[in-house]
Amino acid sequence: MKIKRILFDIHGDERGQLVAIEELKSIPFDIKRVYYMYNTTSKVIRGKHAHKKLQQVMICLNGFCKLHLDDGEEKQTIDLNSPNEGIYITNNIWREMSDFSDDCVLLVLASEYYDENDYIRDYQDFLNYIK
Numbered sequence: 498m499k500i501k502r503i504l505f506d507i508h509g510d511e512r513g514q515l516v517a518i519e520e521l522k523s524i525p526f527d528i529k530r531v532y533y534m535y536n537t538t539s540k541v542i543r544g545k546h547a548h549k550k551l552q553q554v555m556i557c558l559n560g561f562c563k564l565h566l567d568d569g570e571e572k573q574t575i576d577l578n579s580p581n582e583g584i585y586i587t588n589n590i591w592r593e594m595s596d597f598s599d600d601c602v603l604l605v606l607a608s609e610y611y612d613e614n615d616y617i618r619d620y621q622d623f624l625n626y627i628k
């Protein structure tokens with residue numbers, strides 16, 4: 498599956514922790530967009546789509562959630578619970594996020610501007626698209 502775990506350096510001292518993220522250094526693409534989700538409750542499942550072109554890095558800044566990935570051949574579930582770990586996800590991967598803690602803040606760095614035409618929102622359409 499075309500995903501990668503990225504560990505960011507933590508610059509910690511007696512004042513607390515700091516993580517710096519730089520495009521094309523720690524992130525393998527130009528960052529065109531940043532968004533984040535919060536106040537998602539534990540019963541909610543978000544995502545349920547794939548992208549035709551978009552690459553993203555997902556970072557759980559606070560709390561935890563689960564990330565379910567599926568490239569049509571292999572399925573994988575990743576626990577997101579570390580603010581210094583990013584999950585790099587390429588295009589053509591079905592993703593769902595679940596089990597959000599009340600305090601979860603999920604940050605996403607994206608390679609493209611928002612474009613509804615880039616979404617594949619039906620699972621069977623996704624399987625047909627990647628064939």
Ligand code: T46
Nearest residue numbers: 530532534543544545548551553555592594605610611
């Ligand atoms: C993804 C997963 C991880 C915008 O207006 N601009 C944006 O950049 C985004 C991401 C969303 N929106 C609007 C579109 C919807 O009206 O915000 C609303 C919620 O978006 P959506 O239902 O797509 O949220 P999720 O959590 O299901 O999916 C999001 C991203 O859309 C998606 O690219 O990979 O997070």
